[in-house]
Amino acid sequence: MMNVTVENFDAEVVAASMHTPVLVDFWAPWCGPCKVIGPLLEKIETDYAGRFRLVKIDSDQEQELSQAFGIRSIPTCVLMMDGKPVDGFAGALPEGQIKAFLDKHLPPGDVLEAEVTGMAVSDAPDDNDPVAVREALHQTVLKNPDDDDARFDYIRLLLRAGDLDAARVAFAPVIAKASLVQRLGALQRWMDALDFAADKNDLTETVTGFDARIAANKRDFDARFGKAQTLMAAQDWTGAMDELLEILMRDKNWSDELARKTFIAILDIIEPPKVKVADGQIPPADPTLATYRRRLSSVVLS
Numbered sequence: 001m002m003n004v005t006v007e008n009f010d011a012e013v014v015a016a017s018m019h020t021p022v023l024v025d026f027w028a029p030w031c032g033p034c035k036v037i038g039p040l041l042e043k044i045e046t047d048y049a050g051r052f053r054l055v056k057i058d059s060d061q062e063q064e065l066s067q068a069f070g071i072r073s074i075p076t077c078v079l080m081m082d083g084k085p086v087d088g089f090a091g092a093l094p095e096g097q098i099k100a101f102l103d104k105h106l107p108p109g110d111v112l113e114a115e116v117t118g119m120a121v122s123d124a125p126d127d128n129d130p131v132a133v134r135e136a137l138h139q140t141v142l143k144n145p146d147d148d149d150a151r152f153d154y155i156r157l158l159l160r161a162g163d164l165d166a167a168r169v170a171f172a173p174v175i176a177k178a179s180l181v182q183r184l185g186a187l188q189r190w191m192d193a194l195d196f197a198a199d200k201n202d203l204t205e206t207v208t209g210f211d212a213r214i215a216a217n218k219r220d221f222d223a224r225f226g227k228a229q230t231l232m233a234a235q236d237w238t239g240a241m242d243e244l245l246e247i248l249m250r251d252k253n254w255s256d257e258l259a260r261k262t263f264i265a266i267l268d269i270i271e272p273p274k275v276k277v278a279d280g281q282i283p284p285a286d287p288t289l290a291t292y293r294r295r296l297s298s299v300v301l302s
Contacts, residue, residue: 001042004055006064012055017080021052021106024078026059026071033092034075040095041077044102051106052079070168070175072195078169079105084145087138088169133157145173152183156269159187160235164194186265190232197233206230221247221254228262237270241292248299263296 004012004024013022025041027034038056045054059066059074069078069085078088079102089101137154144150151174158167171187178188200206210227213220224247231240244266247259271289 001045001054001056004057004065005062009065013080014083016053018083020050022080023052023054023102024069024080025054025056026066026069026074026076026078027056028058028060028074030060031074037075037077037092037098040092040098044095044098048102048106052102068175069172070191072165072168072198076165078172081105081142082145084173085169086142088165090165130157130161134161141170148174148177148181148184152187155187159190159194164191167191182264183268186268189262189265190269193229193232196226196229200230203230203234218246219250221251221259225255225258225262228259232262232266237266238288238292241266241295245295245299248296252300260296260300263292267293267296 002012013024016022023041023045025034025038027038041054045052057065059071069076073090075092076088076090078085080086087101087105089098093101134154134157137150137157140147140150141154151170155167155170158164158170167187168191171184171191174181174184175188178184197203197206207227207230210223210230213223214227217223224243228240228243228247231237231243241263244259244263247254248263252260267289
């Protein structure tokens, strides 16, 4: 077990993970659960006899690293393989759950890592089995880390399931591309909305409060956008888009076109995967999606 800082992160985590998986434990001295899971992780590292390497990062002292990984609570553990984060978990999990997490990714003691990370997904998963779909997407991302479409579908699935911590881990390798790749930027806006809502105790009361502000001033765009973010966090996509359209009808350029950009992000989020059906054709577009695309065009071009 090693304490890692920003100075030795590249060598001890990124480079090291190219040949041995590295489990990064984000902790802090004041954190009670950290004191529980820390010794347990060290025991598991010993039990696994070199199948992975454990390092620790003091999130208070190394805030730059914590921010880079989007750490919001501690303890949080991130598994690094081939120089990239592949999965993670938050909280002081029991030993059995930690081992189950590791066993999903680590090669058996007598199998080379390259054989495992290069494994193929056998058959297409049953669409009715969400666990199989999630695992298939995860394996696709592991095999093809530069496949932005597969990563988008995987992170979207995690966010829909409410697994924000795992979504952040999967998003970390492409965070720098979020401003360049529209669909990745859409995921960033969704996570921003979730962060916004996480600071509110009761989303229903929050929406009611925004409605009261809007009733008093229909051009209170901060309130309208806050309501839209709250609805995004609740996955009420049409409600969020309706509120964004209210902003656009009054001021298309408000806050550097924030309403339009967020509206487009929602369209990307709710667009179904382009999976071919039996006759080789792309399924028809969702009528709701088509309706809101037309509404956006009508408002923006008016």
